[in-house]
Amino acid sequence: MDKTTRVVKQIIDEETEQRKVKTSRLRKARLEKEEGAAVEATAPKPAKAPKKTRATAAK
Secondary structure, three states: OOHHHHHHHHHHHHHHHHHHHHHHHHHHHHHHHHHHHHHHHHOOOOOOOOOOOHHHHHO
């Protein structure tokens, strides 16, 4: 292999590794965000007070 080919291969390998690291980081962040959203969605909401009727509200 000549010098230029080795250098190009090294650069491409470094870029590939950086892309894998970034993808992994973003995937982890997305999964954590989705997990947090799932916890919020499954949490029970507080019960609302019953609405007052017109007859009750007028008194």
